[in-house]
Amino acid sequence: MSLTRKQEIIITASRLFKERGYNAISMRDLAAEMGIKAASLYNHISSKQEILGLIILKVAEEFTQHINTIYLDKLSSIKKLEAIIQNHIEITLKYTHHLACMNNDWIHLEDEYKQRYLNLRNEYESKFRQILQQGKDEGELKDIDLEIVVFSVLTTLRTLHIWYAKKTSIQVATLQQDLPKTLLYGIVKS
Amino acid sequence: MSLTRKQEIIITASRLFKERGYNAISMRDLAAEMGIKAASLYNHISSKQEILGLIILKVAEEFTQHINTIYLDKLSSIKKLEAIIQNHIEITLKYTHHLACMNNDWIHLEDEYKQRYLNLRNEYESKFRQILQQGKDEGELKDIDLEIVVFSVLTTLRTLHIWYAKKTSIQVATLQQDLPKTLLYGIVKS
DNA sequence: AATTTAAACTAACAAGTGTTAGTTTTGTTA
DNA sequence: TAACAAAACTAACACTTGTTAGTTTAAATT
Numbered sequence: 212m213s214l215t216r217k218q219e220i221i222i223t224a225s226r227l228f229k230e231r232g233y234n235a236i237s238m239r240d241l242a243a244e245m246g247i248k249a250a251s252l253y254n255h256i257s258s259k260q261e262i263l264g265l266i267i268l269k270v271a272e273e274f275t276q277h278i279n280t281i282y283l284d285k286l287s288s289i290k291k292l293e294a295i296i297q298n299h300i301e302i303t304l305k306y307t308h309h310l311a312c313m314n315n316d317w318i319h320l321e322d323e324y325k326q327r328y329l330n331l332r333n334e335y336e337s338k339f340r341q342i343l344q345q346g347k348d349e350g351e352l353k354d355i356d357l358e359i360v361v362f363s364v365l366t367t368l369r370t371l372h373i374w375y376a377k378k379t380s381i382q383v384a385t386l387q388q389d390l391p392k393t394l395l396y397g398i399v400k401s
Numbered sequence: 402m403s404l405t406r407k408q409e410i411i412i413t414a415s416r417l418f419k420e421r422g423y424n425a426i427s428m429r430d431l432a433a434e435m436g437i438k439a440a441s442l443y444n445h446i447s448s449k450q451e452i453l454g455l456i457i458l459k460v461a462e463e464f465t466q467h468i469n470t471i472y473l474d475k476l477s478s479i480k481k482l483e484a485i486i487q488n489h490i491e492i493t494l495k496y497t498h499h500l501a502c503m504n505n506d507w508i509h510l511e512d513e514y515k516q517r518y519l520n521l522r523n524e525y526e527s528k529f530r531q532i533l534q535q536g537k538d539e540g541e542l543k544d545i546d547l548e549i550v551v552f553s554v555l556t557t558l559r560t561l562h563i564w565y566a567k568k569t570s571i572q573v574a575t576l577q578q579d580l581p582k583t584l585l586y587g588i589v590k591s
Numbered sequence: 592a593a594t595t596t597a598a599a600c601t602a603a604c605a606a607g608t609g610t611t612a613g614t615t616t617t618g619t620t621a
Numbered sequence: 622t623a624a625c626a627a628a629a630c631t632a633a634c635a636c637t638t639g640t641t642a643g644t645t646t647a648a649a650t651t
Contacts, residue, residue, distance in 0.1 A: 216628075232508060234424035238609060250610080251629050259609065289589060315505065318422060343588075352588050356579045358571050362564045363557040363583050370560070374552045381548050389546045393553050397587025398533075398542050399479060406598075428639060440640080441599050449639065 217255045220245065224262045225308035233263055233316040264324035267313045270306050271331040274298075278338045288346030289395065292364075295339070296391045299368040303375055304383065310372045336361060364394050407445040410435065414452045415498035423453055423506040454514035457507055460499045461521040463492060468528045478536030479585065482554075485529070486581045489558040493565055494573065500562045526551060554584050 214222070223244050227236045238259055242249040256262055277298050281291050303310055317328055340361050346352035352360075367390075374381060404412070413434050417426045428449055432439040446452055467488050471481050493500055507518050530551050536542035542550075557580075564571060 232422070232424060234422060235509065237607075239607085247628085248630065250612095250631080253610070254628050319425065346588075351590060353582075353586075353590050355583055355588060356571070356575050358564070359576065359579045359583055360588050362571070363580065364588075366560045366563070367553045367556050370556045373556070374548070381546070381552070385546050386549065389549045390553065392543075393545055393549055393587075395587055395589045396543075396591075397583075397585055398536075398545060398550050398554075399585045400541060400543050401586075401591055427637075429637085437598085438600065440601080440642095443640070444598050 215255075220252060220255055221262060221265055222308075225266045225312050228263070228266070228316055229308045229311040233312070233319045260321055260324065263312070263316060263320060266309050267317055267320060267328055268324065268331070270302065270309045270313055271328055271335075273302060273306075275331045275335050278335055282338045282342065288342055288349060288351050291342050292346070292395060293391050295342075296368065296394065297387065299371060300383070300387055300390070303371040307372050307375060310369075311376075314369055314372070336365065339365065367394060405445075410442060410445055411452060411455055412498075415456045415502050418453070418456070418506055419498045419501040423502075423509045450511055450514065453502070453506060453510060456499050457503045457510060457518055458514070458521070460492065460496050460503055461518055461525075463496075464488075465521045465525050468525055472528045472532060478532055478539060478541050481532050482536070482585060483581050485532075486558065486584065487577065489561060490573070490576055490580070493561040497562050497565060500559075501566075504559055504562070526555065529555065557584060 220241070224236070224241055227241060227244060238249040238252055242252055245252075278295060281294050281298075284291065284294075286294070313328075317325070320328055340357060343352065343357055343360055347354065347357070371386075375386075410431070414426070414431055417431060417434060428439040428442060432442055435442075468485060471484050471488075474481065474484075476484070503518075507515070510518055530547060533542065533547055533550055537544065537547070561576075565576075
């Protein structure tokens with residue numbers, strides 16, 4: 212099953228956007244990268260903004276869908292958190308460029324695209340917060356300010372792509388093993 | 402002691418860059434925000450790039466200077482880490498816009514500015530890594546992959562400004578108390 | 592009051608922006 | 622082979638970009 216021309220454009224765009232940012236990439240840059248002229252892009256997509264929207268909403272929807280499933284599972288909060296961390300690692304490997312693009316360039320989404328993205332993000336954070344609350348209620352998690360935990364864990368997970376890019380030393384297996392440890396159990400010996 | 406016009410420009414620019422990104426802000430936008438015409442800006446600065454460079458290098462230098470001091474102190478690694486976290490919180494409060502700008506727009510620095518920034522960042526990460534290594538050597542820290550810890554802690558600290566901006570719930574005192582707990586000791590009850 | 596300096600202005604430049612219209616080429620199906 | 626659709630092309634549009642040159646105004650100093 213081969214890619215449509217539109218999909219090729221989106222993949223190329225996501226790489227360029229990741230490298231230099233949405234605003235720094237012109238339609239001529241993107242076209243040149245694909246070996247065609249800028250005007251030819253419009254046979255496949257309707258605007259530059261559409262490209263950004265498709266890139267970002269694709270992963271945003273995947274994330275939200277996953278946490279909605281986990282959320283309903285009959286698991287301890289710790290197991291849920293572990294599953295969420297694993298999911299972030301997987302999506303980071305699979306959609307590195309899309310993810311970087313989402314983190315850096317969502318601000319340049321316009322109107323409806325931006326609204327849909329923000330709704331998805333809020334839904335994700337809300338579910339994540341509730342899972343943490345469940346953990347506190349059931350006595351599995353420490354009594355730490357909820358927002359600080361939401362913040363520190365999600366920030367780390369969202370920016371995994373940065374460190375995966377410079378794969379100098381971090382192996383995927385190590386990441387899958389030690390990242391949950393770090394985030395859940397801390398780094399200080401007890 | 403009042404601000405020079407140049408300093409005013411830099412402060413205004415840092416706010417606009419934070420809100421919409423370096424490339425999305427034109428010199429005409431910046432000038433309008435200051436109530437003058439674009440050409441008038443050039444009585445005070447030499448280029449748009451210079452503005453970005455000054456904004457970013459200012460905080461980058463402050464961070465590096467601080468960690469260099471901490472690094473040489475006769476303190477346990479845990480105390481050093483606590484001091485580093487405190488410093489991040491302080492600088493975030495003091496230079497919110499500069500910091501956001503550094504995180505989002507360093508990629509748009511050119512030539513010498515970019516090189517100087519990357520050098521400072523590498524120096525910072527290197528010192529941070531060595532402090533963690535000291536902690537492992539002295540048996541204070543767990544035997545977790547070093548790069549993963551560098552990554553997860555620094556990422557959280559660097560993006561504090563995002564969560565400080567939406568100061569919905571997080572109080573500074575809470576942050577100062579619970580952030581070190583979260584990062585150092587984890588969130589799971591032992 | 593005269594002079595100097597700081598900081599604004601207008602006008603313009605060359606280059607680059609996303610996008611449209613209309614046309615030609617390429618490859619596939621009837 | 623003829624017809625059709627997909628995907629490229631050229632040319633142009635209206636507008637925005639960072640920046641420079643030269644000039645005028647306002648404030649500070651002599």
